[in-house]
Amino acid sequence: MAAWLRNLQRLTTTLENGLLTLTLASLVVLALTQILLRIIWQLGIGWADPTLRVLVLWVALLGGLAATRDNNHIRIDIVSRYLAPAWRKRAARASDNFSALVCAVIAWHSARFVLREYEDGVLLFSSVPAWLCESILPAGFALMALRFLLSAVAGRLPETNG
Numbered sequence: 001m002a003a004w005l006r007n008l009q010r011l012t013t014t015l016e017n018g019l020l021t022l023t024l025a026s027l028v029v030l031a032l033t034q035i036l037l038r039i040i041w042q043l044g045i046g047w048a049d050p051t052l053r054v055l056v057l058w059v060a061l062l063g064g065l066a067a068t069r070d071n072n073h074i075r076i077d078i079v080s081r082y083l084a085p086a087w088r089k090r091a092a093r094a095s096d097n098f099s100a101l102v103c104a105v106i107a108w109h110s111a112r113f114v115l116r117e118y119e120d121g122v123l124l125f126s127s128v129p130a131w132l133c134e135s136i137l138p139a140g141f142a143l144m145a146l147r148f149l150l151s152a153v154a155g156r157l158p159e160t161n162g
Helices: 003-041 048-069 085-120 130-134 136-154
Strands: 123-125
Touching (some): 048 123, 085 130, 085 136, 123 130
């Protein structure tokens, strides 16, 4: 692998991990703050609940990205453990191609959804546009599709647990 490609991979991994850590930490701090305010002073932050829903969405997609990056994603894999290594590699490539296709279709339709939200000027809470909060959907699924496609081309052999 070329040095520039390794550097790019390290940079994207660092950025993804940093964004995931920041998002998860924000989610935990905001949720705990909201809980304590409600229990102790019977108060709450008006924008906290919708923000928490958005943060959960972002954590889920960023976590999915990290899982596909590290080849630790959920995999329904009954047959490949019984296949010969050459067939196992073919099955992994077919599975990666199918996963890339599914993620690409989801990315396409979520991009259409986000564009519609942008055009309609939908506000999620306060004056925050919905499309901005939902933008992780097409971006996350497009990146997952790209990772699955690259994995199919590279022919990475999935780990077998058993």
